[in-house]
Amino acid sequence: MGKLKNEFSWSNSRNSVFRECRRKYYYSYYGHWGGWEFDAPDEVRQIYILGKLKNRFMWAGGVVHEVIKNVLEETKSGRVPLMNRLINLTREEMRHGFESSKNKMYWQDPKSCALFEHEYDIEVKDEKWKDLWKHVETCIQNFYSSDIFDMVKNIDFSLWLPIEEFQAFLFEDTKINVKLDFAYRDRNGSIIIIDWKTGKSERAGSDIQLGCYTLFAIDHWNVDSEKVKTIEYNLYHKRGITNKLDAGEIEEIKGYMGKSIREMKSLLADPVQNIASQDNFAKTLNREICSSCNFKRICLSEV
Ligand code: SF4
Structure with a gap:
């Protein structure tokens, strides 16, 4: 190899x-x-x-x-x-x-x-x-x-969606990595993504994270954003927070991602070959x- x-x-x-x-x-x-x-x-x-x-x-x-x-x-x-x-x-x-x-x-x-x-x-x-x-x-x-x-466990297992260790989708030619915990398709064809939380804090996760899950689902399972729902389920408190991002929020997240990618690349010695020089990173x-x-x-x- x-x-x-x-x-x-x-x-x-x-x-x-x-x-x-x-x-x-x-x-x-x-x-x-x-x-x-x-x-x-x-x-x-x-x-x-x-x-x-x-x-x-x-x-x-x-x-x-x-x-x-x-x-x-x-x-x-x-x-x-x-x-x-x-x-x-x-x-x-x-x-x-x-x-x-x-x-x-x-x-x-x-x-x-x-x-x-x-x-x-x-x-x-x-x-x-x-x-x-x-x-x-x-x-x-x-x-x-x-x-x-x-x-x-009572959902028909054929509706459970396969989750691999590493999953990714392309956004503006950049590979975006996501790590999903669990997802299934409900009877109406919507995708439900479950994210397990284990901390004592009940703070909701970041919108960027949820945005990445939603964008992955749109790309990978070919659904509209209205059909994607996320549940952050806190296992310590046994409570879930359900979220659904609207089209405007998704556009905002895409804008944020694009800006972050450009900022990261701007510090590289060679952005095409992805080569970095330590001195550029304060x-x-x-x-x-x-x-x-x-x-x-x-x-x-x-x-
Ligand atoms: S957080 Fe502090 S210790 Fe860690 S890499 Fe940055 S400067 Fe160094």
Whole structure:
């Protein structure tokens, strides 16, 4: 297999990193490139591994998303997994991930659990780790007893829409990446996209994110925007927020996306080949952002 090429693409999360700190954006989307190769330069390897760190809340959210994805897949294949068994397995996996991360095994195995708190020796009391597990357990239990799971498993499975790990659509010749959790078509031909939320905050997600889901559905499932609905379902609070964007809002989001893409490309040394030079990506002056940044080990030690 030939060498992978770093192609330019856009996503809402990429845009958020770009807004936070240009240098963080550079590390996340350019500086890490090739860090998986056995002969990668030391700094590239470090950037690659630091880029994989997750704080404990992101880790918990990721675990819940993975569990639900598996439950839905198994439900579709005809057997709903037993909740208590699944909770025990998840607890064991998290324990294993925690120990591995505590011993910083991710430096040898970048695919293993890598927690920001361990890399930066942040003291987190045992009680807080236990609370984190309780949060994951509550989200899984809430999912099983939720109206939404009840509704979803009673829909004809032929109406469930296939969701791949990575999905994308083209917008003004740029690939836009989206990560959908679940989608189905209702009897009227409308598309319903469900986005699982796991945080304690009940704040609604960004309109840009919802706009990307809607644009993906229009492109991929060939429907009009009026036929696309999103539900952000918070598994901790067991509540959903339903949204539907009108044509004007979608145009506004498209305008925002186009502007963001142009801004990103304007900083590239070679926008056609997607080549970036670190010097074009300034460090933020906001130290609060740096305090929770994965790359602070290498970035703040630079003179
Ligand atoms: S440590 Fe601060 S300046 Fe450096 S990449 Fe992170 S956020 Fe940006």
